[in-house]
Amino acid sequence: xxxxxxxxxxxxxxxxxxxxxxxxxxxxxxxxxxxxxxxxxxxxxxxxxxxxxxxxxxxxxxxxxxxxxxxxxxxxxxxxxxxxxxxxxxxxxxxxxxxxxxxxxxxxxxxxxxxxxx
Amino acid sequence: xxxxxxxxxxxxxxxxxxxxxxxxxxxxxxxxxxxxxxxxxxxxxxxxxxxxxxxxxxxxxxxxxxxxxxxxxxxxxxxxxxxxxxxxxxxxxxxxxxxxxxxxxxxxxx
Numbered sequence: 001x002x003x004x005x006x007x008x009x010x011x012x013x014x015x016x017x018x019x020x021x022x023x024x025x026x027x028x029x030x031x032x033x034x035x036x037x038x039x040x041x042x043x044x045x046x047x048x049x050x051x052x053x054x055x056x057x058x059x060x061x062x063x064x065x066x067x068x069x070x071x072x073x074x075x076x077x078x079x080x081x082x083x084x085x086x087x088x089x090x091x092x093x094x095x096x097x098x099x100x101x102x103x104x105x106x107x108x109x110x111x112x113x114x115x116x117x118x
Numbered sequence: 119x120x121x122x123x124x125x126x127x128x129x130x131x132x133x134x135x136x137x138x139x140x141x142x143x144x145x146x147x148x149x150x151x152x153x154x155x156x157x158x159x160x161x162x163x164x165x166x167x168x169x170x171x172x173x174x175x176x177x178x179x180x181x182x183x184x185x186x187x188x189x190x191x192x193x194x195x196x197x198x199x200x201x202x203x204x205x206x207x208x209x210x211x212x213x214x215x216x217x218x219x220x221x222x223x224x225x226x227x228x
Binding site for chain 1: 148149151153158159160161162163166168206208210211212213214215216217218219220221
């Protein structure tokens with residue numbers, strides 16, 4: 001009964017490189033959320049996806065960041081041309097229900113990917 | 119913009135003492151979740167409260183949701199060193215995203 005899986009757990013990139021973070025939700029969960037935790041700050045919402053669709057990307061920077069959740073395979077958070085300010089822990093969460101479904105929306109988190117930009 | 123104010127930010131107590139952590143907002147949430155996060159790990163869900171006035175107990179932890187569903191509290195009775203960690207409250211609205219409080223770092227000393 002695997003929970004949310006994220007890889008890699010640690011990622012080091014030089015400025016200007018691309019970072020790809022992967023998230024496999026809990027089996028049976030079709031709702032995926034990405035959050036970012038900057039040093040000494042709380043968790044901030046970035047994007048909410050439901051299979052093949054971006055539902056809410058209001059927390060994601062307009063440039064360099066993109067996310068997808070294809071029909072098959074994990075959700076991917078992609079950061080192009082990384083800068084030092086992108087260094088943070090990125091967490092993925094999944095839920096069985098979405099906000100429009102009956103019942104409440106419990107989100108289960110993965111262990112995170114710690115991105116360090118040199 | 120929905121905000122959750124969590125207090126206190128830091129708490130250092132002796133084993134056996136009681137403590138309460140508060141989460142307050144001017145916004146109404148459809149549910150509120152409490153998480154605990156260990157260093158280097160992701161948040162682990164402790165409980166979800168949904169109904170105004172709801173009280174849930176998890177061993178020595180008691181969670182309460184305010185009548186108006188704008189605030190919540192976590193009370194720990196007779197804290198143990200194993201309770202040390204970062205506690206996070208998170209409110210869910212009707213958009214799917216969770217709004218997190220700043221977190222409370224709890225240290226329980228033997």
